Amino acid sequence: MDLKQLNAFITIATLQSFSAAASSTGLSQPSLSRLLKQLELELGVTLIDRYHRPLRLTDAGQFFYDKVRTLLTELETVTSMTQRLVAPRSALNIGFVPSVLYGLLPDIIATMKRHDPTIAVNLKDISSYQQIEALKRGDIDVGFSRFSHCDGWIQQILLRHERYMVALPKAHALAQTPDQRLLDLVNNRLILYHQTHLPAHIIHDSGSSITDKKANVTDIETEPLLNLFAQHGVTPLMTTKVSDLQVALGLIAAGEGITLVPASLQTVRTEQISYQNLVNDNVTSPIYLHTLKDVVHPRVPDLLAATYKVYEQRGMTYQRQRFV
Incomplete structure (x- = not known):
């Protein structure tokens, strides 16, 4: 069992078509069929009902699909995190929900840049739960959210209640x-x-x-x-x-x-x-800041420090925290 076989199976099952999977992967239909057959022989089970149109997963195939898709997603996350750990980006990509942008976020960014004008920042409007997957994919490095999350890849701190x-x-x-x-x-x-x-x-x-x-x-x-x-x-x-x-x-x-x-x-x-x-x-309404547990962008402490400085300038109540 190898990654080529697993990726072929996931793509075929997701698109429910060998031809669509071939277009998506760049592999020929015979190649995809061969990879799928090798995987089924190794497992000793039939994963996909080839005689149904569109293609349909067997019960065993559905179970395998659900579990393997999760594992492959985690593998992609680990790969992306490893690459960022070795070569972190210079720019800090910040995800935010609109209510944070209308509030103090512009002041926080300005404060951070006054302290260090070399800091490059990219802002991305993205909902609270979409931020979690965006962190894992590397689309953003840190996110301001109004909702708490429970995810093994993510660490978060409560900035304050508003x-x-x-x-x-x-x-x-x-x-x-x-x-x-x-x-x-x-x-x-x-x-x-x-x-x-x-x-x-x-x-x-x-x-x-x-x-x-x-x-x-x-x-x-x-x-x-x-x-x-x-x-x-x-x-x-x-x-x-x-x-x-x-x-x-x-x-x-x-x-x-x-x-x-x-x-x-x-x-x-x-x-x-x-x-x-x-x-x-x-x-x-709470305000949370979250980032990955194992790969923290080197500019995240600067962002957090600027956030607390703005709170202090405004006389706002908060409890100082830091990411581990």
Whole structure:
């Protein structure tokens, strides 16, 4: 059993076609068929039903496919990490979620570059869970996220908890009312913008288009803002799902609803949007920084130091940590 046989099997099984697999790998169909047959003979089982169109995995083939695909992915990760360990890139590739970019990330990058103008930085807008695979592939070296992760390849630190604020249209009846409660907001249309749902729950794809819906139990378990309301025993009567935070703020500016945003965004579109405090306990959004466990880019400590310096300049509460 060798890597050529395993890769041939995975490609054939994934594409469900010898011809498509041949186009993908650059190998001829007879070569792929021979590699697959060698693998089946060595295992003593039939992996693919060749008489079904499209090709279909046998029960044994499905089991083998699931396990081998995971192993090959890990092997690719180890290979990429080994190469980066020997020859790390000079530029620091940073993944981020939009709410972090609208907040303090520009100040953090500027602080880091003031300390060392030679630092090269590339920023990539990428969702929290996509960042994990991006770290493994080497697409990014470090990521700012709003969600905790549990992955054997990744180490992360909690930077701080950021209070949520209510974002309302300037003409809203509550726009000038400080110290609001979640209960005060339930009769308003709540605009949902998170693309990543909470971990350990079923994830539902509501699509990229704007849809109105009634909140239900499953939404509350998975959608971050609805989960916050649920923790305080209330449920918004109306919700609208949008593709990202920028769209949400645009709708609020147009008077089409309200939402909750991290406090660092309270300077965005202030001519159209009013931001007010929430008095409820534990209404916060965490900020995490994560990177690989075994291969830490040499500039990551500089990024972390700049982050803490900005927090200190702003008088923000945090607990200093470091990557191992």
